[in-house]
Amino acid sequence: MSQTETRESAPEVLAAFLRQVRLGVEDGLDPMAAAERAAGALPGRLSWAVDVTSRRLRGEYREDGWGFDEEFAEAVYPVFDFLYEVWWRVEAEGVTNVPAHGRALLVSNHAGSLFPFDASMITMAIMKEHPLPRWPRFLVLDWAFVLPFLSSFMRRVGGVPASPHNAMGLLREDELVSVFPEGVKGTGKPFSERYRLQRFGRGGFVEVALRTGSPIVPVAVVGSEEIYPKLAESRLAARAIGAPFAPITPTFPWLGPAGLVPLPSRWHIQFCDPIDLSAYPPDAADDRRVVFDLSEQVRETIQENLYEGLIKRRSVFL
Amino acid sequence: MARRIVITGVASHWGAELARRLERDPAIEYIAGIDTRPPSVALERTDFIEADIRSPLVSRILPGTEVDTVVHCGILWYPEEGKPARALHEINVIGTLQLLAACERAPTLERIVVRGSAAIYGCEGPVPLFFTEELAGRLPLRTRFQRDISELEAYFDNFARRHTDISCCMLRYQPEIGPELKTPLVRYLTLPVVPTQLGYDPRLQLLHADDATAALEAATHSEVTGPVNVAPSGSISLSRALRLARRPSVPIPHPLFEPALSRLGRELGAGVLYGDAVRFLRFGRGVDNSRLRKEMGYELGFDADAAVRDFAAKASGLRVGPALHPGAVLDRLGVTS
Numbered sequence: 001m002s003q004t005e006t007r008e009s010a011p012e013v014l015a016a017f018l019r020q021v022r023l024g025v026e027d028g029l030d031p032m033a034a035a036e037r038a039a040g041a042l043p044g045r046l047s048w049a050v051d052v053t054s055r056r057l058r059g060e061y062r063e064d065g066w067g068f069d070e071e072f073a074e075a076v077y078p079v080f081d082f083l084y085e086v087w088w089r090v091e092a093e094g095v096t097n098v099p100a101h102g103r104a105l106l107v108s109n110h111a112g113s114l115f116p117f118d119a120s121m122i123t124m125a126i127m128k129e130h131p132l133p134r135w136p137r138f139l140v141l142d143w144a145f146v147l148p149f150l151s152s153f154m155r156r157v158g159g160v161p162a163s164p165h166n167a168m169g170l171l172r173e174d175e176l177v178s179v180f181p182e183g184v185k186g187t188g189k190p191f192s193e194r195y196r197l198q199r200f201g202r203g204g205f206v207e208v209a210l211r212t213g214s215p216i217v218p219v220a221v222v223g224s225e226e227i228y229p230k231l232a233e234s235r236l237a238a239r240a241i242g243a244p245f246a247p248i249t250p251t252f253p254w255l256g257p258a259g260l261v262p263l264p265s266r267w268h269i270q271f272c273d274p275i276d277l278s279a280y281p282p283d284a285a286d287d288r289r290v291v292f293d294l295s296e297q298v299r300e301t302i303q304e305n306l307y308e309g310l311i312k313r314r315s316v317f318l
Numbered sequence: 319m320a321r322r323i324v325i326t327g328v329a330s331h332w333g334a335e336l337a338r339r340l341e342r343d344p345a346i347e348y349i350a351g352i353d354t355r356p357p358s359v360a361l362e363r364t365d366f367i368e369a370d371i372r373s374p375l376v377s378r379i380l381p382g383t384e385v386d387t388v389v390h391c392g393i394l395w396y397p398e399e400g401k402p403a404r405a406l407h408e409i410n411v412i413g414t415l416q417l418l419a420a421c422e423r424a425p426t427l428e429r430i431v432v433r434g435s436a437a438i439y440g441c442e443g444p445v446p447l448f449f450t451e452e453l454a455g456r457l458p459l460r461t462r463f464q465r466d467i468s469e470l471e472a473y474f475d476n477f478a479r480r481h482t483d484i485s486c487c488m489l490r491y492q493p494e495i496g497p498e499l500k501t502p503l504v505r506y507l508t509l510p511v512v513p514t515q516l517g518y519d520p521r522l523q524l525l526h527a528d529d530a531t532a533a534l535e536a537a538t539h540s541e542v543t544g545p546v547n548v549a550p551s552g553s554i555s556l557s558r559a560l561r562l563a564r565r566p567s568v569p570i571p572h573p574l575f576e577p578a579l580s581r582l583g584r585e586l587g588a589g590v591l592y593g594d595a596v597r598f599l600r601f602g603r604g605v606d607n608s609r610l611r612k613e614m615g616y617e618l619g620f621d622a623d624a625a626v627r628d629f630a631a632k633a634s635g636l637r638v639g640p641a642l643h644p645g646a647v648l649d650r651l652g653v654t655s
Contacts (some may be wrong), residue, residue, distance in 0.1 A: 030548055059561030065552040065604070065622070067521050142444030145601075148517020148572065151443055152555075155521070165446035165453070 498525030521600025
């Protein structure tokens, strides 16, 4: 039966579908429910697409309290898959260091002046290479949550505003959380300082991990610095749009929107051995020395792995 | 345990609902309601006292009632008939201040509950997604209503510090929904075509009307002091809420949203959305309700998702006209079976 149906031309399929919808509506069904029922008679893939669309249009999908919409994340997955496999040819090592379940904090270096893709590539590495894939959540620069489109996009794919309250809330729900303690200092540093880790804030991420009893997994990302080399910045432009900084790269803003295309460097992501914090008492988070020591330990681990990755790398782009 | 209760703002929806619930409780000896106009619903054994809480007269009335509990439901979130926008500050801040002054003179008083607002946290993009109670006051006060709420909470805190023998509880309510409510937000959600702000999809917590009243009753009987967030668990995005309610939406660039909406509101007689709502419908707001659930022991009947579903099911009578009905559209396209 499906054989004959797939041979029908597109307008015929559409007319048959609409006829079914109308019949459903006449039977007293909700228009969307009627569409869903009519979709049953369509060829496989098409019927699936209609099914998903009508379900989404009726609001019948899950969002968690933080606004993460797994179906949406799956829908944009192919774009990031292309970036991962083809554009940046990412190699991930030690991905099994990420716990398969329970809370954990991924701490990584941060780079990519115009649009940092490191969070998305770490996510892809875990989704693609881990034996038990899971969606990590990530803390995003506050400014992104003021902007239209970007704010709702980030929220749907698992981003939350960078606040220790959000990180702790997610960890208490046993989520995997990626943080970038360098923040804007990491993404905004000039190209000449690439792969030199900036200050790790005030060690807030260690406090979060100690308070929630989460292990820390240091992550070193090589390749992210070359996607948008920041040669200079425009203070005027930054002030005009309220951005933390406005980078000037070899292609941006000179080539207009084409300048937003990242350079195809080759990436390597190293997931290091997890640091277990369960030996520390809960009030260790108030001990500045413990916090700074751990922060420095994580920072050094990432820095060493970055240098190792750079030595092993044969060429930036090939 | 509350036995003799005064409800201020008893003519408001929430004041009247609370009075109705408390009347059914035989353990309560006496209920009095203060407002400037009588409640629109029939109350059986609630003594109605016509008075304006903004006037010093309240100080003379309150001690005479010999109450042990005062529930203040007189805080207005938006202008109403006879209570224009300009009067809101008077009613909310000065009214609360006069009421607190009256409470100073009521020696029998043991507990005060204020039905306040979560608007104190404001609506911002980059913030904690679930505010806990101690985070109030860390954010800029952007709107007039937010400033008013923050001011009256400061007075209330001050009162609580001076009177350690009186347990003072400030409830911070997220906006309520229910088919019977006439709030600007409910009217907005039931517009035939709902304007939204282009590129923004706020996370909302809309409190089910039943939970709103029941939580108020629970707070009346509870001994919990300090601020308590009243909100459903979880959150729901505006876009999904509108889809569940089967409301088509039109995205409008956000600078044009407020003028468009107030114009539309006037045309439809739906009233103008207050300034807070515009920010609320851009950035949304989430609060943590664990104090309500764990310390006050109130278990909510509806989470954020269920509250909207229930609203959608009951408000479906307010549907769009036949022109947009898909069956009619298909007929016009000439699709026949």
